[in-house]
Amino acid sequence: MFKNREEAGELLAQELIQFRKDPSAILLALPRGGVAVAYQLSLALHLALDVLITRKIGAPGNPEFAIGSVDESGWVYLTEYAEQAGADQDYINREVSVQMETIRQRRVQYTPMHPPVDPAGRIVIVIDDGLATGSTMIAALHALRNKKPAELICAIPVAPPETLRKLDGKADHIVCLSSPVNFYAVGQFYADFPQVTDEEVIAC
Helix, strand or coil, X not given: CECCHHHHHHHHHHHCHHHCXXXXXXXXXXXXXXXXXXXXXXXHHCCEEEECCCEEEEECCEEEEEEEEECCCCCEEECCCCCCCCCCHHHHHXXXXXXXXXHHHXXXXXXXXXXXXXXXXXXXXXXXXXXXXXXHHHHHHHHHHCCCCCEEEEEEEECCHHHHHHCCXXXXXXXXXXXXXXXXXXXXXXXXXXXXXXXXXXXX
16 A cells, blocks of 8 residues: 555655666656656656656446557557457547547647657656556557667556566566555555646646
8 A cells, every 4th residue: 555656656766776867767657647656756766757648448338447548659559358348440440539639639738848758769667656457558668669768667556467467578677566466446555546637747
């Protein structure tokens, strides 16, 4: 159990201390919750922080249930149960279009003064506040792998074992502080887990 996202970030920083003040390393956070965690890492490790925007594709009639995700390049990841959840190709195409527009809006909103950081040749540490299905993280890691980082690291406070298995081979290293079997939602492992606002992301 973590007190809050700030404590989770501080604990992750202890596991990544070898990258402190490394000019080749950069933190890329998944908004919005991941940014609050990554901000603490940025302070502790003296590393630059940027956002990496991916969007969940929700199931028909149940948008909170992830059946896949899409990244800024338009690459789509679908889970093996997407079709069983009722998602046909027309539904997926519509959802991808909607989520890509949201991604474009978020990029302008979050980093209006600069384009996305180029990860080529750098040590890239991708952070979220926890993983449930892992679909957005898989999309994020895929997007980054195509941009040829020197090293790709996934850093998360908590994720179930089956999700960590899905990440095998997607990153060079995975740092996960806790991997409980009885996993229902990321928020159950935080004493304080408020929704992170866009304003807080921009401030970080």
